[in-house]
Amino acid sequence: MSPDRPVPRRIVLAGASGMIGSAVAAQLAAEGHTVTALPRAALADGAALAAAMAAARPEVVISCIASRSGAPKDAEAVDYRANLALLTAAEAAGAGHFILLSAICVQKPLLAFQHAKLRFEAALAESGIGYTIIRPTAFFKSLSGQVKRVKAGKPFLIFGDGNVTRCKPISDGDLARFIAGCIDNPEALGKVLPIGGPGPALSLRDAGELLFAAAGKAPRFRSVSPAMFTLAGKLLSLGAPFSDWFAEKAEYARIAHYYATESMLLRDPATGEYSADLTPEFGSETLADHYRRLLAEA
Structure with missing residues (x-):
């Protein structure tokens, strides 16, 4: 994605304190760019921005x-309005390229944050500024929540038989290199770029088996039904018209159900089905590498 010798650019990075943002900041600095990190608070203050x-x-x-x-209010404030404020400021400052980190799940939007992301993607595409929209698959962090469970001898939790969904997870470092590689890249301008890590596509059961292997333990699984999230969402929705707390918790249940039942892969436009073959790959770090590193650090 990136040239051998990137031309140093003046870059403003929003979200540099986050998981992916910090990796992007480090990659940009390593390539010799001048990076200004914007704190999240600045995006809510028009004058400061x-x-x-x-x-x-x-x-x-x-x-x-x-x-x-x-949650709906958080998604509206950040995924849409904060990004919109950043875009307006970028245009006013004369920036020529806006790179957006989005998510592959917006291709099947059922949740508030997905709709907020799509609204901003549309605003960015219509703005006239040069743009690149990057839609990564699952992050390593999203598949690392059970490391402590496995290390403690507990079973790995799966949904159904563990093969309901699949993804091509990508490491923070590989994604940061992909993002940086879009700078001064004419092939990235005006594009929506789905991206995953090195294959093959993994199911949740596959991830569990990789984790057990890294820990040197025999695989043990416990199945959880995604239907529990559907039921929780319906019950919490009864209180949503009267309470923001219930509305948020109902959305959390819907989010949990979505990730338990939908693959993080590119959908085939001809069939609407998720396709591992059509999902692009980038980078070299695997989920197994990541698990071994986490266990060694622990």
Whole structure:
């Protein structure tokens, strides 16, 4: 994705304190770019944002911000409005390229945060600025929540038989290199780029087996039905009209059900089915590498 000798650029990076954002910041610095990291608070203060952008004079703006909870109000505030404020400031500052970190799940939008992301993707595409929209598959972090369970001798939790969904997870470092490789890349301009890590596509059961192998333990699984999230969502939705707390918790249940039943792969436009073969791959670090590193650090 990136040239052998990247031309140093002035870059504004939003979301540099996050998991992916920090990896992007490190990659950009390693390539010799001048990076101005915008704190999240600056995106809510129009005057402060304009001043920061004017001082930075960015040639490229990269957004790695995302709502932390996925709740409707958080998604509206961050995935849409904060990104929109950043885009407006980028245009005013004369930036020529806006790179957005989105998510592959927006191709089948059923959740509030997915709709918020798509609204901003549309605004970005219509803005007239050069743009690149990156839609990664699962992150390693999203498949690392059971490391402590396995290390403690507990079974790995799966949905159904563990083969309901599949993904091509990508490491923070590989994704950061992919994002940086879009700078000064004419093949990336005006494109929506789905991207996964090195294959093959993995099911949740596959991930569990990799984790047990890294831990030197015999695989043990416990099945959980995704229907429990559907039931929880319906019950919590009864209180949603009267309470933001119930509305948020109902959305969390819907989010959990989505990730328990939908693959993080590119959908075949001809069939609407998820396709491992059509999902592009990038990088070299595997989930097995990641698990071995986590266990060694622990």
